[in-house]
Amino acid sequence: MRRIADRKDEFTLFERMLRGAAPNRVLLLEGPSERGKSILLAELALLAEEILGQRCCARTDLKGGLALDELFSGFLADLGPEVFANYTKQPAPAPLQVNVEANLSGAEFGDGNKVAVQPIIHTGAPDSAHHRGKAILQDLRTCTKPLVLIIDTFEAATDEASRWIVQQLLPSVRHNVRLSIVLGGQRVPDPRDSQLTWGGFADRRILKLVTSVDDWHEFACSCHPAFPRQHIESVLRGLVHRPSIIQEFIENIVRQLPPRNAGEALS
Incomplete structure (x- = not known):
């Protein structure tokens, strides 16, 4: 039993995508709050599992500004390490490290000391997430079984995650007939802006209220x-x-x- 009223067109289109009966491999679902987007995406994930089987669908939510590496970890958790042989060989992201340097040689007992403090922030290599993203895409491209990625709350994506999705992930469907992507949110990318990369493979649906x-x-x-x-x-x-x-x-x-x-x- 589905937990949502109507949305028959969206279910039909998604099923046709999964069965290879439609040329689209990207489904964009856009609508303001109170349109049932998250419930619809959850139901699409169940349908994907019903059609494709276990461990073929990854579902994640960008709410709260999910970091890019957290997005990758979610894909790994849902689809399994057997799908991501290259990604699992990548070095793990280095934790943020902050050192504080201060000269306390002239300090005296009490609360009247004034000491200059110099924080030193150590971050990982700036392109490390980029390399892990490339490994994710390579693994998705070489996987022999059909896969579905369902991503919710796109409007809350960090700049880094948004760029990777629009500039790297979505264009990958051009060369990967086994990959389908569903992207939902109050705001989603306009496929007309990316006709030369992934727009021609996308179907954008504006979710209206169910009033019937x-x-x-x-x-x-x-x-x-x-x-x-x-x-x-x-x-x-x-x-x-x-x-x-x-x-x-x-x-x-x-x-x-x-x-x-x-x-x-x-x-």
Whole structure:
């Protein structure tokens, strides 16, 4: 049972991508808050697992400014080291080290000392993440099984992660027919700006509100086959712009309906 109302077009397109029935290998899902983007991406990940099998889909969220190396680590955790033979041979990122130098030779006992302090910050080689990114791309290109990367909250990406995704990861689909990428967020890259690299392989969808009583009632009936349609009609009149509250309302009604008619419980 899917945890989302409608979005049939997006599910159909994604399934066609995975089965090789569509030329697109990048799916961009854009919409403001309260469009169900994260739930949709989670459902697409389940569909990918259903079609392609285990350990073929990596899903990550850039919320909170996820560092580029954290993005790589997420891919490794979801897909497994057998996919990333080159990446796992790369040296691990060096931790940030800060040393503080201060001359305390003239200090006296008490709180009246004034001492000049010089912090010295040691960082790893500036191109180390670049090399690890190249290794990730090489491993994705040489992998013999189909893979899906699903990335959420693109608008929160760091500058480094955003550049790598747009300039390195997305163009890699041109030479990798086994790789599909889904990118979601309140703001996603415009494929028209990258027609020569990856734009021709992308489909961008602007997610609109689900306002149809039929769509919401179909979803409610997947939770409980006897869900009253009039409840959907009532809640949509005042909360059509708050799908998360509509879904919570449906869940609460399902709990009150007779158990003998209840369908699969909501997770």
